[in-house]
Amino acid sequence: MRKDFAPEKFNFEKGLDGMSAKMLAEHVKLYEGYVKKTNEIQLKLETADKSEANGVFSYIGELKRQETFAVNGMKLHEVYFGHLGGDGKPKGDLVKMIERDFGSLDVWKVDMIATGIAARGWGVLAYDYKDKKLHNYGADAHNVGAVWGAIPLVVLDVYEHAYFMDYGVNRKDYINSFFKNLNWDFANKIIKEYGLK
């Protein structure tokens, strides 16, 4: 049986280094909207008329299309907010895996920043089960560029809503502040949880 998702709670009342409390509070509201819409879409899917499915337009087609947008919007923000609030110091298994798959932390970071500048939605460091290696994947929207069979470990939101209030068009400075606030233990916990090697 279907069960509603509950939005996770995040405490950004004092803001973060380089990210205002106001900007983060507004951003969390967007995330909560994705959770709400995920629940609404999945509820409506239970009773939607499957017999009218059509590739040009149908109600069930739109529900299916927007479900991936809402679900990915929910999941990606949960990692993003989940690992903000740290001291930015690289540590643990993730460091070893990055060094193994990218050569060094610096090489990875340069590529991750470029991914974040080039993408229109997300830069995602993910462990891909296909080759059992880490990749920096770029996504132009929550459901455009998502790679299946890959576990997101570091999730950088580069939608304008993530930084415009504090940074205007200066996305690069926002990305630097993202790294300063990154809690590496959060990613290390995901690595342990899934037993990634």
Ligand SMILES: [Fe+2]
């Ligand atoms: Fe966002």
